Amino acid sequence: MSVAGMAPIIATVLRILNWFGLSYFLALNTIYLILIILASINLGSYFRRKSLTGLEDALSSPATLPVSVLMPAHDEEAGIVESARAVMSLQYPQLELIVVDDGSSDATFDRLREAFDLIEIPMQIPELVPTLGQIDSVHIARGLNDLTVIRKHSVGKKTDAVNAAINVAKYPLICVVDADAILDADALIKVAMPFIDDPQRVVATGGAIRPSNGCSAYRGRITEVRMPKKWLAKIQVIEYLRAFLLGRTGWSKLGALLIISGAFGVFRRDVVIAIGGYDLSSIGEDADLVARIHIYMRGLKTPYKVTFVSEPVCWTEVPENITVLRRQRRRWSRGLVDTLWSNKSLFMNPKYGTLGLLAVPYFFFFEVLGPVVELTGFFLLIVALYFNFVNVLFAGLFLAVAILYGILLSILSLLIEEVSFHRYNKWKFLYQAVVSSIIENFGFRQMHAYWRLEGVFQALRRTDRSWEAMPRKGLVSDQSGSIS
Amino acid sequence: MRLALVVSVLLLLISIFAMLVTTVIIRLVRTKTEARSAVQEAKLRGLLVRFLSEDLSLFELQELKRIDSSQFDEISEAMLSKVKGRAKDILVSFLYSRGAIDKAIERTRKLGCLGRCKAAAFLGNVGIPEAREPLESMLRDRRQDVRTLAIRCLGQLGSPESVPALLSAVDDHRRPVPFGAVLVALMRIGSQGKGSVKAGLEFGGTRCRAVTAEILGMEGSTEDTTVLISLLENDPSLEVKLRSARALGRIGSPKAIRPLSECLESHKPTALRIVTCGALAAIGDRDTVQEIITLLNDEDYQVARAAAKAASQMGPAGIEQLNLIAASNSRGAAFAKEALARLAAKAPSAS
Incomplete structure (x- = not known):
């Protein structure tokens, strides 16, 4: 058959593929729309009952389970002292902080030693969960019972540092917090409330993560919420709101939460120990841990809950330049593939309910394969346009539907934020958020798809990566206190 | 198909525009109402404070309250948890006179869960004996959040007569309630309810006995040592044993040393041995x-x-x-x- 003779076949194939691409976009965004609607129902109910939640009782109750806060740190000299102080002053009846200095090459440990008058203690550490890096020393703060600092050799894995802290932790709940994270004063008690309300069933809870760039901070607390100065970070504010806050609230409502952010999550220590702690070979450690908790708990055949609490906020610095953001997103994508592969028994498995039948297939078909379909779709559309297999108006409409649906979801998320949390309370911020919701679709979204695709390929090639430290500006504790 | 796409684009554009307009309207309304209600609230609160300090008569207040009746009620309710003694009595009488308490008791039986919750919270803050019965009946509510709130409010009420109902609630497996909430409620009721708490050992299940042991330990009375020793030695539940051991440590009676020492034996559960170490150290x-x-x-x-x-x-x-x-x-x-x-x-x- 001649090339001319093949043209109608190619045109038909391209048209089918383009339609497939559009349907895929619509399906993806519709799932998001459903999740956002579910989240809004959940948030509505939460806010109506907010004043009745009994936080004060939980703070004074001897039955409130004590928490060990685990803070792995690697080259965090800029903000480690502020972060540690902020954690120790959280509103919570009983907590201990365990900082793991995981082979920092900077002055992370020296800063801690100076600030807290650390003294070394001899300590027998049981190997409840596996660790690789040798522990050099354990230190406690003079005059304080609640701070332990572990110095260890780094094997380049955050999971190893967290596991070392789990072995030292003494309380029944553990909360893993990033060293650069800033928690709201009541964040810990709020994220632990499900354990207080339903101690028999709740095994893990996660709190919301929001970008701290641009915000004012004083003594490790956010004092004024502002939009970041750079557009790349502004776009991430919308992204975090849509995907991490509302998306996860929606999954939690469905009882199918797969990811609790490594930056802020609380777990029952006995369950984490029973599953062997964090998997040291895992790249997406946070999702992997939650997936294994689901598998373990289903195996026990006892009712359990993994929930997301949208109000307690953990503020974290997001990348403000393309290189760092690319690295972060590649890692997330690689981690997701790794998690889905390691826990493939969850996939389409009715034994795991909505998690196995909905969440895991969603993550596979839309989060892992999403960038493949998205980029292939764009490429084929360009090819089809070039060879005149589709007309320009049709292609334009086609693209417009896909992009407008994305914008709709972002604006809907903003609307929900406005009604519920209302954190960005200046008109200027609202305007910037709206503009970010629109411009996100032109360039950022495509770049993001490409980075995720890179991550998928890296996962397939089993590329190993160690701590990928993000350059931090750290918290500034002066009068202005602005982070960026 | 093209038409379908055009319609979709138009619908999406309209939806986006509508959402943007809604967001802006919500913000505008919020900005306006927040500012207005802050001014109004300050004014009403001032009046209420004058009334509570008996600087303003009820007649004068009732004349003035016409400003905004619903907001006035809200402020009065919010103030309930902040005042004590005579001021609280005056406020409660005032709320009685406005029929707010009767309305709240009625609302505890309403269908809407949020309404029931708010009514319970209000009754807990009012702290009058008439609130006990409706609150106790809320312990059998179909929703856990309502039951939990009722427990808290019974604690605020502080009536020892509520103890049996609270102990039954902690053992109700069909309608579970948080252990901690019951514990705090019993702590608030305090020593007045201790007799009823101890009586719970006769009929109570595991959780009831555990909460009893905890409360007896907190009250710290040596006369309860025998009861706690008996729980430590004979109770089939580890949870109860643990709480009894801890309670004995808190009380600090030398009578508890021998039974506690027996718990250190190597065949005893690890958790019990650990808690016992702490208890013996406390003695x-x-x-x-x-x-x-x-x-x-x-x-x-x-x-x-x-x-x-x-x-x-x-x-x-x-x-x-x-x-x-x-x-x-x-x-x-x-x-x-x-x-x-x-x-x-x-x-x-x-x-």
Whole structure:
């Protein structure tokens, strides 16, 4: 058959593929729309009952389970002292902080030693969960019972540092917090409330993560919420709101939460120990841990809950330049593939309910394969346009539907934020958020798809990566206190 | 198909525009109402404060309250939790006169869950005896959040007559309630309810007995030692044993030493042995130091660590023994060194 003779076949194939691409976009965004609607129902109910939640009782109750806060740190000299102080002053009846200095090459440990008058203690550490890096020393703060600092050799894995802290932790709940994270004063008690309300069933809870760039901070607390100065970070504010806050609230409502952010999550220590702690070979450690908790708990055949609490906020610095953001997103994508592969028994498995039948297939078909379909779709559309297999108006409409649906979801998320949390309370911020919701679709979204695709390929090639430290500006504790 | 796409684009554009307009309207309304209600609230609160300090008569107040009746009620309700004594009595009488209390009692039976919750919270704040019955009936509500709130409000009410209802609620498996909420409620009721709490041991299930043990320990009365010893020795539930051991430690009666020491035996559950170490340390009897020190060589590292910590809390006798162990080559030396180092770290720096 001649090339001319093949043209109608190619045109038909391209048209089918383009339609497939559009349907895929619509399906993806519709799932998001459903999740956002579910989240809004959940948030509505939460806010109506907010004043009745009994936080004060939980703070004074001897039955409130004590928490060990685990803070792995690697080259965090800029903000480690502020972060540690902020954690120790959280509103919570009983907590201990365990900082793991995981082979920092900077002055992370020296800063801690100076600030807290650390003294070394001899300590027998049981190997409840596996660790690789040798522990050099354990230190406690003079005059304080609640701070332990572990110095260890780094094997380049955050999971190893967290596991070392789990072995030292003494309380029944553990909360893993990033060293650069800033928690709201009541964040810990709020994220632990499900354990207080339903101690028999709740095994893990996660709190919301929001970008701290641009915000004012004083003594490790956010004092004024502002939009970041750079557009790349502004776009991430919308992204975090849509995907991490509302998306996860929606999954939690469905009882199918797969990811609790490594930056802020609380777990029952006995369950984490029973599953062997964090998997040291895992790249997406946070999702992997939650997936294994689901598998373990289903195996026990006892009712359990993994929930997301949208109000307690953990503020974290997001990348403000393309290189760092690319690295972060590649890692997330690689981690997701790794998690889905390691826990493939969850996939389409009715034994795991909505998690196995909905969440895991969603993550596979839309989060892992999403960038493949998205980029292939764009490429084929360009090819089809070039060879005149589709007309320009049709292609334009086609693209417009896909992009407008994305914008709709972002604006809907903003609307929900406005009604519920209302954190960005200046008109200027609202305007910037709206503009970010629109411009996100032109360039950022495509770049993001490409980075995720890179991550998928890296996962397939089993590329190993160690701590990928993000350059931090750290918290500034002066009068202005602005982070960026 | 093209038409479908065009329609979709138009619909999406309209939806986006509508959402943007809604967002802006919500913000505008919020900005306006927040500012207005703040001014109004300050004014009404001022009036209410004058009324409570008897600077304004009820007649004058009722004339003025016409400003905004619903907001006035809200402020009055919010103020309930902030005032005490005579001011509270005046406020409660005022709310009575407005029919707010009767309305709240009625609302506890309404269909809307939020309405029931708010009514319960209001009744808890009012703290009048008439609120007890409706609140107790809410312990059987179909929703857990309502039941939990009712427990809290019964605690605020502080009536010892609520104790049996609270103890039944903690044992109700069909309608579970948080253990901690019941505990706090009973703590608030305090020593007045202790008789009823102890009576709960007769009919109560595991959770009821556990909460009883905890409360008896908090009240700290030596007369309860026998009851707690009996729970420690005979109760089939580990949870109850643990709480009894802790309670005995808090009370500190020497009568508890022997039964507690028996719990240190190697065949006893690890958790019980750990808690018992702490309890014996809290009693602080010199004669038990040696028993605890022996545990430093226990096979279970958790027990050994708990024993070392307990010994470090038992004064010079415990520290002396720890020093001896630390200087030895025994298995417990590491735990002894750790406990001593932790003890040293508690002391303020010489510099």
